[in-house]
Structure formats: structure tokens, C-alpha cells
Amino acid sequence: MSSTPHLDALQRDGFVVIRNLLTPAEITHYRTIATEVTTKTRTGGWPHFRTHLLHPEMEHRQSFAKCYFSESILKVVEELVGVSSSADTEPLVMELFNLLVAPETKDFELRWHRDDIAETATAEEELAQLAAKSPGGRQSHAQYNLALCPDASLIVIPGSHRRARTDIERNAKPYEPSLPDQLVVQLQPGDAVFYDSNILHRGVYKGKDEGAEETRLTLHGSLGVKADGDDEKKKVRATAVLQHGVGAWVHRDDAAFGIGERPEKMRANLVAMGTGEGIGYSLKG
Template sequence: MTTPANPTPHLSALQRDGFVVIPSLLTSEEITHFRTIATAATTLTRAGQWPHFRTVPKQFPPWPTTPPPASEGGIWGVQHLLHPEMPGRTEFARFYFSAKVLAVVEELLGVDAEKIAQGGGEEPLLMELFNLLVAPETKDFELRWHRDDIQETVTPEEELRLLQARSPQGRQSHAQYNLALCPDESLIVVPGSHRRVRTEVERNADPYEAELPGQLVVKLQPGDAVFYDSNILHRGVYKAKAEGAEETRLTLHGCLGLNALASAGNEDKKVRATAILQHGVGAWVHRDDAAFGIGERPEKMRANLVAMGTGEGVGYSLQG
């Protein structure tokens, strides 16, 4: 007797390990195409001609308004790839809202894809964030061990309560991913840590501890993606590139969520609003020129984000 195929293999892996690698999500032609426009966006930002970025040595928002010089590390991320003034924005949107990405998101979030295809009910998905992670210049850069929505100072009891609240029955109300356009070994995770409190070793470790017990370096080839639970214990290690040299890291970093109505009761909506709106997306997503013009679903997802608010007064998830 043959064993029935698992209808949700990506979700099963995510629930078990806290992350799932999906190889070859992009074709070789798509990799070349997106590497070209991602390089252009990075070059523009390094030159001070795009005002939305992540800067060395800061890890979390709010971000400075002026990029530091390359001699101090420069930038490690380009924000707001879906902004109406971002060159290449339509092509970035075609990937972000593509069927291949949405199919994985719908599986992870438990969305009925067949119902959507038939046009039934409200749009269940929410447009969230789409950014680009890049190599700093001249100086290596590291993120400390963290969970995206849970402060490291909480007690073990509160940590467990929050983990269970943010991922009820092993599902989060959003799907977060890295898609590599260059070979990428920057993400380090502790598999299974999304379902448990930190051990005493983890709790007492240096925030930049080079190696925790059981950690794993997520290795991606161009075109590969990793979807991961945002509250898995993880950090980033960014190797510097030579100033003015070819880009050595171009990683599309995105997330999509369940519409607030669909996710009622599954997660503290204020926490999710803070996680998204702290990056400033609420300042432009409502603009008339923010329409994508590539179909009905993207506009419905954008409308769901507009309904979340502008982000004024929501604060920040993490400090540093």
C-alpha cells in the first residue's frame, strides 16, 4: 500500500523545523532578470539617490535618513521595492504577487486557493513588505540572535505564551521569506526553536554568539527561497564586499499576511501592525500612483494594507 502524498509538505516542514527551503523557485532567466534590476536598485541606494535603506551598524528601525560612507559599512538593505517611485517597481511587483509565491503563501497560511480562483469572498491576503538585503561594503556586519516579535528580555513563561499566541496550531498569520539572487549563506537558525522557550544556554549566550547548539546555516543557491517562522531563533551574518565591486548578496526579503478580518483571534493585530507599519510603508501605500496595474488581486491586497493604517504611533518591535 502506498502512502498518500502530503498535501501540504511546505507547511509540514515549517511546523516541524521553523523553516522550509524551496529550491529553484526562479528559472535561470528570471534570476538574471531580477539580479539586473536588484543591482540597479542597490547602486541607486548606495549613491544616495534612494532614501529608504538599512544602514550599518543599525539592526532594527527606525533607520537613519543618510547612508553612512562605504568606509563605515554603508547599507545592508534597500527598503520599499514596491514604492511607486522605485525604478523597476512593476517587475518587483510581478514577482511579489506571482502565482508561484502566492501558492506557497496560501499553503502556509491555510488559504483556500480554489475558492480564490472562483472569486468567492473577500481577498484573504494582505500585502505587507518587500525589501532587498545586500552585502555591506568594506566591513562585515552581523545581526544579534533574536525573534522578530518577541523581546529577548521576557521571562520563560511569557516567552512560551507569546510563541503559542503568535503561531496557534503551528500557523502564523503571515509568511516571510528570503529569495536568493546570489549564493547566500547569511541566515542562521536554530531548528525547532519556534515552538519552545530558549534553553539556559541560549538565554545566557552572548547576543552575537558565533555558534549555538544545534544551529544551522541556511544555504541558498540563486533562485532558491527559504520561508521561515519569524519567531524562530535566528540571526544574520553579512560578509562585506569590496567598495565598488560586483554585488555579492542580492536577496529579496518579503512577507505577506492574512487580512486582519481573516486572522481575527489568531494573533495580536496591534503587534502585526507594528511589525509592518514600523517600516514606513503606511506613508505611501495609499497614494493614487501606488496602484500596480497588474491585476485585481494585488489591488485588493494593497487595499487590505491601507486599511491597517498609516503607522503613526505604533512604535517598534525591537530596539537596536
């Protein structure tokens, strides 16, 4: 038996599904509060389009923080990125925690992409960047979708995180509905998928009627590894994280979580990355 089964699957396939990461009681609780903040946002009560659930003014913030910083999630993250916390050091960096919901009245799709490798990259550039961004087969961050409702929105091409695009993939239409070997990741409430950010993937989101019950409530989180002494790694990750606005408030006095020391150490690691002003973006568009 492997001591790192989740990492093994991630390195092989580019994603790993973990079933029942939440208990039934947790699913009910988080679905209830996620519905409340979604309704508030849809009706204009929350001004931020990208609803960062750890914002100091976000309703139910502490409950969402308990999920984000939970031992069950952090244990998986530590395995995937190859670090462990101690009393003296905290290697993880708080990054993003957003809520993904169904669009109202119409469907919505994302184009095929890798999160931080441009579609204009040549095959040689792709291979070089994939190797640089996952040295030794490990990324310097872990990201996941944690479903509170049945979710079949993520479509991936297994193994594409370790190779350049094929000619078919490179020449495909941006919203091509069917590519060879593509797989729809099927999640039930409480399931999570952790995936390599540079696997070739896209999202297909089915709309719901205006005012109807929420059909998609998925927690999307990412956590990084502290890049001590490596300014280039710090800059690369900062462009991917701070562009989402978290740098504008994470340093505030009211941004403390009050749920233990480890979340504060992880928040301090993010504060050290800066505010995000003038650093640019990881991708265009």
C-alpha cells in the same frame, strides 16, 4: 504524500527551503534590476535606507511587484498560512518587500533574536507568546528570503520556534558565533527560505569591496492574513509592518500596480491597517 509538505517542514523545523522557485531567466532579470537599484541607493540616488521595492517611486517597481505577487510565491504563502483566495474575497495582505545586500568594506552581523518576542522574556512568557503568535502551528503571516546570488547569511536553530530558549541560548553572548544545533541556511540563486519569524536566528553578512560586483542580492518579503474583526491581531501585525514606512505611501493614487486585481485587493487590505502613525513598534532597538 502530504498535501502540505512545505507547512509540515515549517512546523517541524521552523523553516523550509524551496529550491528553484525562480527560473534561470527570472534570476538573470531580477539580479540585473536589483543590481541597478542597489547601485542607485549606494550612490545616494535613493533616499530610503530600507529599500522597499514596491514604493511608487522605485525604479523597476512593476517588475519587482510581478515577483512579489507571483503565483509561485502566493501558492506557498497560502499553504503556510492556511488560506485561499476567491473571486469574492482576498485573505492576504500586502506587507513588505525589501532588498538585502552585502555591506561595503566590512562585515556585519545581527544578534540572536526572535522577530517579535523580546529577549528579556522569561521562559514562561516565551512559551505563552509563541503559542499565541502561532495558534495551531500557523502564523498569521509568511516571510521569506529569495536569493539572486549564493546566500549563506541566515543562521537558525531548528525547532526553537516551538520552545523556550535553553539556558545556554539565554545566557549566550548576543553575537555568539556557535550555539548547539545551529544551522546555516544555504541558498543558491532562485532558492527561497520561508521561516517562522520567531525561530531563534541571526544574520551574518560578509562585506564586499567598495564598487565591486554585488555578492549578495536577496529579496526579503512578507505577506499577512487579513484579520477581519480582530482588532488585537490587526494592531499586533500593524506594529510589525507599518513601522517600516510602507503606511506612508501605500494609499497614494500612484501606488496602484496595474498588474491585475489581486495585487490591488492585497494593497487595499494593507491600506485598511492605517498609516502606522502612533502605533508603536513590535520590538525595541
